[in-house]
Every structure is written in C-alpha cells, then in structure tokens.
Amino acid sequence: GQSLEQPSEVTAVEGAIVQINCTYQTSGFYGLSWYQQHDGGAPTFLSYNALDGLEETGRFSSFLSRSDSYGYLLLQELQMKDSASYFCAVFNQGGKLIFGQGTELSVKP
Amino acid sequence: DAGVIQSPRHEVTEMGQEVTLRCKPISGHNSLFWYRQTMMRGLELLIYFNNNVPIDDSGMPEDRFSAKMPNASFSTLKIQPSEPRDSAVYFCASSSTGGSSYEQYFGPGTRLTVT
Numbered sequence: 001g002q003s004l005e006q007p008s009e010v011t012a013v014e015g016a017i018v019q020i021n022c023t024y025q026t027s028g029f030y031g032l033s034w035y036q037q038h039d040g041g042a043p044t045f046l047s048y049n050a051l052d053g054l055e056e057t058g059r060f061s062s063f064l065s066r067s068d069s070y071g072y073l074l075l076q077e078l079q080m081k082d083s084a085s086y087f088c089a090v091f092n093q094g095g096k097l098i099f100g101q102g103t104e105l106s107v108k109p
Numbered sequence: 110d111a112g113v114i115q116s117p118r119h120e121v122t123e124m125g126q127e128v129t130l131r132c133k134p135i136s137g138h139n140s141l142f143w144y145r146q147t148m149m150r151g152l153e154l155l156i157y158f159n160n161n162v163p164i165d166d167s168g169m170p171e172d173r174f175s176a177k178m179p180n181a182s183f184s185t186l187k188i189q190p191s192e193p194r195d196s197a198v199y200f201c202a203s204s205s206t207g208g209s210s211y212e213q214y215f216g217p218g219t220r221l222t223v224t
Contacts, residue, residue: 033211042200042215043152087152091211094165096142099152 002026004100028093032071113216127189134203144200
C-alpha cells in the first residue's frame, strides 16, 4: 500500500523558520510535491522534488532523500499569510498524486 | 488566463437526489482529476482522465459515482443517489499530460451538503 505521514499541526512565530516533515511508503515513486491550502480555498502547488537535495523557491525550500523516503518543506521569514495547511503528495508511476493528511501551520505574531 | 472553473460552488440537496458537478479545465491541459476532501479522509483522488479517457477510477467509492469527460473542455461528476456521507468539498484539477502531473491546478471546489 501507500502511506504518507506528516505532523497534524505546527505553530511558529512571525519571522521564524519552520520545517514540515513528510515520510512516505509507496511503490513506483517518481517524486514528492508540496501544496498549500488556505482555509476555505483550493490547494495550490508549491514545489516538486524528483531528485535528492534541496530546491529553493523564494522563502520556501523543499528537500528530498529518496533513500530515506523522507522529505521536508522549509518556510523561512514566516509571515501571517503563511498560516495554512501544507500537504506533501507522492507522485507515482501511475501519473497521479497521493496526498498526505496535511499539516496545519499557525503563525503567531 | 482563466483557471479551472467549477460549478456549482455550493450545492445542498436531499438524500436520494441526483447531483451533478461540473468542471472546465485550463485550456491546453490534457489531464483532469476529481478529488474529494473531508476532515476524516483528507484529499482523495476519485478518478482521472488523460486526453478525455478515464485512466484510473480506483478511487471512485461505489457505483453511485460516475464521471465523464465528453471533450477536452468539460467534465462532470455525478452522484446518484446521493447520501449524507457524500457531503464533502469536491475539487477538480487539471495539468499538462503525464510527466508534469505533479503540478496540478485546482478549481475553487464545490461544497456539497446532502441532508
């Protein structure tokens, strides 16, 4: 079967750095995507890692270790608007995404 | 550019009624996905199409659910008959074909309430 694990919630203060971890078990793994979803909104794509290492996009970075079946999303210089749910999702050989349960990030002033 | 368009945005219906959800993908995208999101089960893939052809419907919960994509610019998800446990937010998403489907563009969703 396929499974993903990520923390259910994380709290941090404005300006801080936060890391959201994701571990997965799957067959036919191609890569790991991250999505952001604000309350009442739709998921929006943040990043994708197919190879080991760190990908940086502005304040957000994403990391993948294929040998450890592990990845994380790193958010720097946190802002209040970053309060949202963050989902990791495995992209597999079937051409589809399998989403984790999501991590609710609360950014406090 | 218009994003993915879904209608209706909200639907309230009684148990036993037929419900039809509609989706218009982004022009030029060849893959279309239907998801259901609930607090208990998270974001679940129901079915997806490549070039209007259903590729994987293993997530469709039961025969009461059906989906069609008669052309590249329109898809429907139908529930008949609807049940209270079908209450959820239903998202449609589209992407470029195959290898780029890790980046999907979601519509605003349809919030379905079955009483």
